[in-house]
Amino acid sequence: MKKSKPMKIPIITLLTLLVFLSSCNKYKKLDYLEFNKAYTNFIELATNEYGAKYGIAIAVVKDDSIIFEKYLGMADVDKNIKVSKNTLFYIASITKSFTAMAALRLEAKGKLDFDKSLAELLPEINFAPDLKADSIKIEHLITHTSGIENNPLRNLKAYSGSYDKNNLQTILEKFTVVNEDAPFGKFEYTNTGYIILGMIMEKELGVDWKSLVQQEVLQPLKMKHTSTQMSKAIEQGLEIAKPHTQNNDENKLVRLFLEKKDNTMHAAGGILSTAKDMARYMVVALNNGKIDGEQVIDSNLVKNSQLKHAKQNRMWYDLKRFGYGYGWNIATTPLGDTLVHHFGSFTGMHPQFSFVRETGVGVVIMANEGKISYDLNMLLSAYVFDYFSKRENLDTHYKDKLKEYHENYTKKKKSDTEYMIKLAKRTWKLELPFSLYAGTYTSDLFGTLLVKEVEENKLIVTIGNLKSDIATPHRTNAIRVVMGEEGSVVQFVVNDGKVEKAIWKGLTFTKMTH
Incomplete structure (x- = not known):
């Protein structure tokens, strides 16, 4: 039998194809030149208004590509290290969306049972009857509707790290209480559900949540500059942004020394990443699990994670949050766009991750400062969404918003200063030496x-x-x-x-x- 010869593509055809692709990329970049110029000018205006010296990393995604990147300020003021595209930031509570997706993938593979109750998943724990452990399922833990709270568990996991892993179930049993403000089925944001989910994942699969997130999310997305372990990132010599504050009368950039360690990297907040790696995550979120022409996560899982699974009603700046998905807040912007997002907060850190599916636009902003950055991050992300939603008088609007935010920040700082003066007037009430x-x-x-x-x-x-x-x-x-x-x-x-x-x-x- 005669073997068929491989089809040869004429050189001229290949050259034509390459020129065409090159032209497409060129025109794609040209499409966003106006945006890049406008956004660069606004970033300069906003950071100058606040005198921001801390580190900021920004990536803007449109459809399936990064169309804008910017790296500003200091990663470590004491060592005079500037932020670069390789700088890792602690992403805090944005971790929740990674933990939730890992759990969803494990459920799809039949390795995690979402139909089992908390009582069934942790039968060795004698939960008090009023906790309704027979009714609480993984979905309730993921959507903040479990109706339970455990402050000691949250403080140990997020801040002190002074716990023995073998005692976590005892702490869960002894100190879990009914959340009186948000009983079972009602939304109230908390780290507790995700910390418990992390414990369940490890018990069910014999592997800790860090390894499961690495295996189920980070590896398929090829997020090579992202880590769930601080010690490994340090060992690899990765450049990590240090926490800072500018919340002082001199607006001076001051290094803070409370940093995350492995013992405080938990399932509700425990990932380090770069803006560029997070932009890959953004592409997957916007394109139903697809990146680089490959379906890396099932499209139904991605779409389902972004739907409203719990009802909420709270304001965050100008955002009206009305729902919560699997690790995602869902809100309406002042222009009526639906914003899927999650932000994070820890000492000297404030990252934001948000996107509008209708326009195919997403914004990643990392900041290693935890006061000024709240205002600036909101302004810097909102500007992008409003630009692509064609807000009229965009620059005038944001100049006014910038002035409004800065005035409010100044008032709050003044109030904080007055409070500290009041504290300084307190007298000691220690009865003993x-x-x-x-x-x-x-x-x-x-x-x-x-x-x-x-x-x-x-x-x-x-x-x-x-x-x-x-x-x-x-x-x-x-x-x-x-x-x-x-x-x-x-x-x-x-x-x-x-x-x-x-x-x-x-x-x-x-x-x-x-």
Whole structure:
């Protein structure tokens, strides 16, 4: 039998095809030259208005391509390292959409049963009857409608990291309570559901959520500059943006020292990524699981994840959030566009990921500052969506919004300053000498809380990854500490002239006696 010869394509045809493709790309870029110029001008105007010096990484996607990238400011002010396309940022709660998609893919493969209740998935835990563990399913955990809350679990997982993995089920059993503000079936945003989902995934498959997200989402999308483990990113020598603040009277860029570690990278917030890698994720979100001509995630899973599965009614800046999908907020913009999005927040970090399917536009904004960046990120993303939705008098509108946002920020900063002045006027209400509050406080479940007198009548507190500034006065036998950017209270229990316990955010530690 005669073998058929492979078809030969004339060289002239190949050249014609290459010229055609090159022309298409050229015209595609030309289409967005006007946008790039307008957006670059607005970015400059907005960052100058706020005097932003912190790191910002921006990627804009249209349909299936990145049409704009911009890298500004400092990744680490102390080491004078600037943000580049290779800089990884902590994406905080945007992680939820990755965890949800990993769970959906595992369900589709028959490896995770969404029909089983919390009681069935974790039968070794004796849940209180009022928690309705027989009714709560994975979908409720993903959509924030489980009706339960566990503050100790959230604080340990997100902030202190001072827990033994073997004690997590005990903490889940002992400290899970009914969410009185949002009972079963009602939406209220929380990290708790996703942390529990992470525990379920590991129990059911014998692999932690970090590896499952890597396997089910990051690898298929070829997100090679994205990591669920801080230690591995550091070992690989990847450039990681450090947390900063400019929320001070001098508008000075100041390095913060509370950073994520492996023990606080959790299923509700535990991924590092670059703007460019997140843009790949955006292309997949906008194109129903397809990228580079390949269907990497089932289109039905992607589309279903972006539908409203829970009802919510809350405002975020100018966005009216009306629904929540599987790891996605769904809102209406002032122009009436439907915005699918998720933002993130942690000490010195604020990323945003949002897209409008109708126009095929998505915006990734990473920032390593957690105060000014809230205003700027909202303005910088909204400008893009309104540009492609053809808002009239766009530049005039955003100059006005910029002025409005900045004035509100200035008022808030003034209010914060007045509050700090008020705090400084508080007098100490410690009944015993300062030295008697110093010492080591322990808990079988929550690790160690250390109170140290660094100078006479000056106390600092350390809990796992957290270390405070010098404590300030609070109520009777209590001190106020700042660990990161936010203040919290350590309440001491005193009996018969002795300090017996310290309570921080609902976690109780017993003082060791020598």
